[in-house]
Amino acid sequence: MTPDFxxxxxxxxxxxxxxxxEVDLSNSAELRKTILGALKTTDSVKVNLSxxxxxxxxxxxxxxxxxxxxxxxxxxFSLTAPSQQVNSILRLARLDQVFDIE
Amino acid sequence: xxxxxxxxxxxxxxxxxxxxxxxxxxxxxxxxxxKRGEIRVIMGxxxxxxxxxxWHILGLxxxxxxxxxxxxxxxxxxNFNDNLKLKQNIGVSFQSGALFSSMTVGENVAxxxxxxxxxDENTIRIISRMKLEVVNLGGFHxxxxxxxxxxxIKRAALARAIVMDPKLLFFDEPSAGLDxxxxxxxxxxxxxxxxxxxxxxxxxxxxxxSAFKIADKITVLDNGKNLITGTVEEIQQSDNKRVMxxxxxxxxxxxxxxSEYLKRLTQENYTLS
Numbered sequence: 386m387t388p389d390f391x392x393x394x395x396x397x398x399x400x401x402x403x404x405x406x407e408v409d410l411s412n413s414a415e416l417r418k419t420i421l422g423a424l425k426t427t428d429s430v431k432v433n434l435s436x437x438x439x440x441x442x443x444x445x446x447x448x449x450x451x452x453x454x455x456x457x458x459x460x461x462f463s464l465t466a467p468s469q470q471v472n473s474i475l476r477l478a479r480l481d482q483v484f485d486i487e
Numbered sequence: 488x489x490x491x492x493x494x495x496x497x498x499x500x501x502x503x504x505x506x507x508x509x510x511x512x513x514x515x516x517x518x519x520x521x522k523r524g525e526i527r528v529i530m531g532x533x534x535x536x537x538x539x540x541x542w543h544i545l546g547l548x549x550x551x552x553x554x555x556x557x558x559x560x561x562x563x564x565x566n567f568n569d570n571l572k573l574k575q576n577i578g579v580s581f582q583s584g585a586l587f588s589s590m591t592v593g594e595n596v597a598x599x600x601x602x603x604x605x606x607d608e609n610t611i612r613i614i615s616r617m618k619l620e621v622v623n624l625g626g627f628h629x630x631x632x633x634x635x636x637x638x639x640i641k642r643a644a645l646a647r648a649i650v651m652d653p654k655l656l657f658f659d660e661p662s663a664g665l666d667x668x669x670x671x672x673x674x675x676x677x678x679x680x681x682x683x684x685x686x687x688x689x690x691x692x693x694x695x696x697s698a699f700k701i702a703d704k705i706t707v708l709d710n711g712k713n714l715i716t717g718t719v720e721e722i723q724q725s726d727n728k729r730v731m732x733x734x735x736x737x738x739x740x741x742x743x744x745x746s747e748y749l750k751r752l753t754q755e756n757y758t759l760s
Contacts, residue, residue, distance in 0.1 A: 409652075410604055417610065441652045443606060446613040473683040478617045 388415040399429040401465075405436030408444030417447035420462075421454055428460050431487070435466035445474060452484060463487055495522035497556075498655060498687045504543060504553035510758050513539045514550070515711040526681055526688045528698040531708035532733065537691045540708065541659055544689065545579060558654060575603050578648035578656045578686075586632040586643060592619070593628030596647045603651065618646040622676060638669035645673070649680060656680065658690040662697050674700050695734065699723070707733060 390412060392403040400423040408416055423430045432448060434440075448464065455462035463485040467475065475481040499521035506514045514536045521527045531537045542548045544555055546562045555562050560573055586595045597615040600606055606614070616628055622642040632640060641661060648656060661677065662670035674697050680686050692698055698705055698719075705722045707714045709729050715722065722730065750757055 410606070413610075414606070442614045442617060442650070443604075443610060446610045446617065449613050449617070450609060477679055477683045478620050480617075 388412060388419070391416065391419050393423075395423075395427065398427060399431065400427045401431040401433055403433045403436060405438075407438055408440040408447075410441065410443050413441070413443035413447050416444060417450055420447055420451035424451060424454050424458070424460055424462065429463075430455065430461070431463050431465050433465045434468060434471050437468050437471055440471050440474065442474075445478070445480065448484070449480070461485075495524060497521070498523050498525075498558055499527075499544065499689065500554075500556040501540070501544065502554040504540070504550050504555065506539060506543060506548065506550045506553075508539075513711050514543070514553075517553075517708070517711070517713050519706055519713065519716070521687055521689060523687055524681060524685050525703045526677065526690060526701050528702035528705045529689060529691045529708060530693060530695075530698055530705055530733065531714075532693075535708040536711040537708050538659060539711075541657060541689065541691050545577070545657060571603075575599075575651055576654040578651065578653035580641070580644045580648040580656070580658045580661060586640060586647070588632050590632075591628060592624065592630050592632065592635065592643050595632065595643065596628070596650055598647065599651050615646070615650055618650050619643070621649070622646045623672070638665050638673075641665065641673065642676075645676065649684075649686075652684060654686060656686045656688045658688065658692070660692055660694075661690060662692065662694050667696075670694065670697060671700075673697075677701050 390404060390406045390408070392405070394401040394403070402419060402423060404416065420430065420432065430451065432451070452462045465487045467486060472481065475484065497520050499519065501517055501519040504514050504517040505512065517536070517540060519527070529537045529540060539548070543550055544557070557573060558576060560569060562573070565573065586592070590598070593615055596618055597611050600611045600614060616625070619625055619628055622645050624639060624642055624646065627635070627639070632643070635643060658677070662673050665673065677688065677690065678701055681688060690701065702719055704716060704718055706716045707722065707730055715725055715727060715730055717725070723734065725731065
């Protein structure tokens with residue numbers, strides 16, 4: 386079952402995950418599980434972050450793990466429309482230079 | 488407490504704090520309010536009470552009188568579970584670094600995550616290494632603290648202090664003993680964390696350049712009392728002689744009490760009153 390803060394848009398080739406609200410220690414494990422699950426069933430996963438009000442380090446770590454899994458398995462993983470807060474956290478850890486951000 | 492939309496929430500409230508070491512009064516009715524997203528610098532000469540104030544805010548010492556609230560909770564009346572949650576929202580970077588010498592840098596940084604969360608090991612590894620990247624220690628996770636320089640130890644301690652993404656961050660002399668370039672890097676990091684994560688911070692320091700660079704407000708303590716609190720400009724323009732002494736690093740010019748001074752030098756059982 387998909388948690389409330391994640392919406393799916395899935396085709397044969399690609400899955401887009403729309404994340405909304407706050408991502409923190411209370412729900413980042415669900416985000417991680419959903420990202421890794423999506424990467425196992427499609428070749429490309431996009432995580433749309435436009436609706437994210439706040440994300441903590443555990444949420445960012447879930448996406449880092451997704452990227453690592455995608456790179457190891459010949460799949461694509463990208464982030465789209467990160468909010469200003471998400472962007473500034475990615476920049477602080479210099480992850481803006483690691484993720485494919487659209 | 489004002490809670491309208493235009494006034495930031497008070498996240499640290501100190502009211503009429505009084506404390507003694509033995510007979511000696513160290514803090515004498517200190518008040519301090521810190522707002523969300525604010526960097527408050529506490530300054531003062533040696534023995535002014537600035538570190539003592541910090542230890543009280545952290546709940547390490549019991550005051551003689553007064554109240555302290557962190558994130559709206561009175562730290563002396565808080566129950567065990569709420570206190571545990573509160574501690575997860577507090578990061579502390581001690582003057583010495585206080586890293587465990589028997590653990591690697593990575594293990595030191597990861598420690599609060601292992602202590603307070605049930606995150607899996609992969610996530611803990613990623614978060615702790617990400618924090619080391621933030622403090623410019625990327626790839627240093629396998630080193631032991633003894634293999635780090637003084638500046639690197641302070642940065643590693645900062646990585647550990649922020650590993651839980653705390654709402655409140657406390658620093659005791661973050662740039663003491665560091666060369667100016669490294670000290671300036673620490674200041675930049677403090678500002679970045681405020682701007683990026685919205686953290687509220689209390690920084691105890693005697694470094695004027697650092698204080699003026701990072702502070703939203705400065706509280707100057709003198710003999711355990713709040714001498715003045717104001718913005719950097721207000722502090723710099725203050726005509727209070729003691730504040731001017733501090734800024735100009737001049738020695739104190741208190742009028743000497745000759746008989747009291749003689750007692751201090753000669754009486755075997757002399758104690759400060």
